Amino acid sequence: MDELTEKREGFLRKKQSRRDFLKATGISLTGAFVALTLGGATSVKTRDGKDIKVWKTPTGVIVHDPNRCVGCLRCEAMCTARNDGKVSAYLARLKVTRNMNYGVEGAGSAYQKVDGQMGNFRIVAETCRQCEKPACGNACPTGAIYADKVNGARVVNVKACIGCGSCTRACPWHLPTVDPEAEVSTKCSLCEGDPTCVKSCPTGALRYLPWAEAEKLLWGTDATSGASPDA
Secondary structure, eight states, X not given: OOXXXXXXXXXXXXXXXXXXXXXXXXXXXXXXXXXXXXXSEEEEEOTTSOEEEEEOXXXXXXXXXXXXXXXXXXXXXXXXXXXXSSOOTTTOSSBOGGXXXXXXXXXXXXXGGSSSTTTTSOOOOBOOOOOSSOHHHHHOTTOOEEEOTTTOOEEEOTTTOOOOOHHHHHSTTOOOEEETTTTEEEOOOGGGGSOHHHHHOSSSOEEEEEHHHHHHHXXXXXXXXXXXXXX
């Protein structure tokens, strides 16, 4: 098992609820409620004096169904056209191109039997999970990643971002991407609650679902979205 796969699967095994997380860190539920209603990510202290971030829960998440995907890449093009003013598969907030030929794990000895156009023709796009405890946001040294006060999406403040790539390395799926021209990180902001990629998908392979519903698909053992090792 390579390092990325081990890191990804370890991340997926974390099944703590927000309530369990708060209990484990010694934060009272009352204090957590106050922090969350302020919006964004709020720093709170545990009983032993440590600072942690409590993040606002997103209202929705983009989910991909590989059984409907035809690999047209329109989602990547429309995503970057809207957000970056240019078309770039590399910068797209959802990743299709890099998984297209040999699937998420890349080429291997049994590539004919796994995902990708060179395998079983099943194309798996990786979308931002808008994680409850986002590794990208917690790893940012300047606090440039925050939770949008309206939809809770984990968003990059380009004025605070220094383009160091810590968010990319911290994400188990390496979804945040540093723009080599602008020298700032980019990641899914949910397009203010109306995702362009979802609207542009001709087959309905992308859906924007309420966070609780999407969480079951993305993290569940019976996931069909390609977001779990069992997909």
